Amino acid sequence: MNISVEHINLNYGNFNALQDVTFEINSPKIYGLLGRNGAGKTSLLSILASYRQPSSGSITINGESPFENAKVMQQVAFLYKKDYKEETDTIKGMLQDAERYRPNFDKEYAEYLVKKFKLDTKKPIKKFSTGMQSALNVVLGLSIRTPITIFDEVYLGMDAPSRDIFYKELLAEQERHPRTIILSTHLVSEMEYLFDEVIMLDQGKVLLHEDYDSLINKGFKITGNSEIVDNFVQSKKQINMEQLGSTKAVTIYEKLNEKDIQAARQLGLDIAPLTLHELFVHLTKEED
Amino acid sequence: MKQNAIYPKVALDMFVVQLTWALGFLGVMLLVHIGKIIASTFGDYEVDSYFNVVFIAANIFMFVVGILCVNFLPHYVSNGVTRKDYFKGALIGALGLSVALPVIASIGSLLSKVILNLFEKITIKEADINSVITDIETDSNIIGNIVDSVVQSFIVPPYIDPTSNFVLAIAIVSLNIFIYFLVGWLIGVAFYRLGTLGGLLFIVIGLALIIVKDALLRLILNLPLPPKLAFIESLSNSIGGIIIVAIILLALFGIRSLSKNMTVKL
Numbered sequence A: 001m002n003i004s005v006e007h008i009n010l011n012y013g014n015f016n017a018l019q020d021v022t023f024e025i026n027s028p029k030i031y032g033l034l035g036r037n038g039a040g041k042t043s044l045l046s047i048l049a050s051y052r053q054p055s056s057g058s059i060t061i062n063g064e065s066p067f068e069n070a071k072v073m074q075q076v077a078f079l080y081k082k083d084y085k086e087e088t089d090t091i092k093g094m095l096q097d098a099e100r101y102r103p104n105f106d107k108e109y110a111e112y113l114v115k116k117f118k119l120d121t122k123k124p125i126k127k128f129s130t131g132m133q134s135a136l137n138v139v140l141g142l143s144i145r146t147p148i149t150i151f152d153e154v155y156l157g158m159d160a161p162s163r164d165i166f167y168k169e170l171l172a173e174q175e176r177h178p179r180t181i182i183l184s185t186h187l188v189s190e191m192e193y194l195f196d197e198v199i200m201l202d203q204g205k206v207l208l209h210e211d212y213d214s215l216i217n218k219g220f221k222i223t224g225n226s227e228i229v230d231n232f233v234q235s236k237k238q239i240n241m242e243q244l245g246s247t248k249a250v251t252i253y254e255k256l257n258e259k260d261i262q263a264a265r266q267l268g269l270d271i272a273p274l275t276l277h278e279l280f281v282h283l284t285k286e287e288d
Numbered sequence B: 001m002k003q004n005a006i007y008p009k010v011a012l013d014m015f016v017v018q019l020t021w022a023l024g025f026l027g028v029m030l031l032v033h034i035g036k037i038i039a040s041t042f043g044d045y046e047v048d049s050y051f052n053v054v055f056i057a058a059n060i061f062m063f064v065v066g067i068l069c070v071n072f073l074p075h076y077v078s079n080g081v082t083r084k085d086y087f088k089g090a091l092i093g094a095l096g097l098s099v100a101l102p103v104i105a106s107i108g109s110l111l112s113k114v115i116l117n118l119f120e121k122i123t124i125k126e127a128d129i130n131s132v133i134t135d136i137e138t139d140s141n142i143i144g145n146i147v148d149s150v151v152q153s154f155i156v157p158p159y160i161d162p163t164s165n166f167v168l169a170i171a172i173v174s175l176n177i178f179i180y181f182l183v184g185w186l187i188g189v190a191f192y193r194l195g196t197l198g199g200l201l202f203i204v205i206g207l208a209l210i211i212v213k214d215a216l217l218r219l220i221l222n223l224p225l226p227p228k229l230a231f232i233e234s235l236s237n238s239i240g241g242i243i244i245v246a247i248i249l250l251a252l253f254g255i256r257s258l259s260k261n262m263t264v265k266l
Helices: A041-048 A091-101 A107-116 A130-143 A160-176 A188-194 A212-216 A226-233 A258-266 A276-284 B007-040 B050-078 B083-118 B129-135 B142-155 B166-220 B227-234 B237-259
Strands: A003-012 A015-025 A030-035 A056-061 A076-079 A148-152 A180-185 A197-202 A205-211 A219-225 A238-244 A247-253 A270-273
Touching: A003 A041, A015 A041, A015 A197, A015 A205, A030 A041, A030 A188, A030 A276, A041 A056, A041 A076, A041 A148, A041 A180, A076 A130, A091 A107, A091 A130, A091 B007, A107 A130, A107 A160, A130 A148, A130 A160, A160 A188, A180 A188, A188 A276, A197 A212, A197 A276, A205 A212, A205 A276, A212 A276, A219 A226, A219 A276, A226 A247, A238 A276, A247 A276, A258 A270, B007 B050, B007 B083, B050 B083, B050 B166, B083 B166, B083 B237, B166 B227, B166 B237
Parallel strands: A030 A180, A030 A197, A076 A148, A148 A180
Antiparallel strands: A003 A015, A003 A056, A197 A205, A219 A247, A219 A270, A238 A247
């Protein structure tokens, strides 16, 4: 599935939720969509899922505009923290709908997941706890097997063991039936091992879109004597600095080659790789 | 690969859900009917037919079901169904419901008559719903007139006695409740899309459509017109019919225009 987003803008009155967003997704991988609160993640995802139209710009899925396109819309699922407080239906009814409207739905797998998450099939969904409602979204998202499946902070309220089941099932499913999965999340450190690629949004703009491995090889923390550190990092892109006495730690966002690393070691500097969590925090922090 | 049409599924699903609501409604009306029969044995032993009991309340029922119809849109979009398929499906479902409701009510009415005939004392009232219209005292100011027309329309819509012409009676009820559904749907969609102010504006538009529809139906069926609307008697029946069709198309156009690109709220 190819998703091509070109110069998308979305305005709510005077507020620009998305500004000139452009990116392309080509292969069936797991994509991590990261961004702070209000960065525009949900707005972007709801456009991908045809819940709304952008104010300007274009989006195509396999070359076709998805909005009101029956063929494309059937291939895209959007799972988010849905308000189920009025939902009198039971899981059974929800799965029946999925079976009726989603051609790739796997009923057996859905039932297996329902058991795995210990969800009550007879209870009305409005009586579920938040975590159980989230687990239901996970069950639906995994079992309908749409070629494009979007999970928007779908883990909310789920306890750690349930989240663990979700991550394991997600990877197992991806192995069995590879598809394009977009995960938007705030739990960066917990979920980063799932991502093949990372898209970071900041204030409505795409900050970066990179392969996870190459991204993680771009962030380093250089620690040592203040002057030596300053000298070493002066030509590099610095994204954070901490100082304690004469010791300084500078975070850089740049790939280091073997020569750089050798040089740093000879200067007595400590080089530590960054986690995606740290990169995310430093890259999206507000300028003082 | 040829895509199977999705709207027939939507139509069937919506019809079934709304029919379940309708059966609940008909059940409640049956209890009301039985209550009235029992009460009549303490008085004049005269009861309305079940058809007439349902007839009066069906408008409000369909109006409410129509208002709720917009809530199915987010459900279908989240299942990958387009707004267009939702629109077509909901429309067909509503047509089905509009026919099913009076048919079920008249079958119920027939059964209740058979049963009531066993009790020789109880008689079924000759309904004279239409003449009520001319008896209602209307206020002299405009607001009062509008309120009167609306209330009249909801309570005493144009009526044909099923014993006089069964098919026409069913057809008129179907047409009537279908338009109520459409107006409710239009108002519901307007509230969802445009918020409170826009919604309120569409309540006014919707009620206007209902008043006009009512007057024209009375004209076509040669039923008494409320005195204030007597002036439309100069229109010919065919023009009246065309305007009624136009009202339906206008409501459908409004619903589709408002919902075509509608943002599904999260």
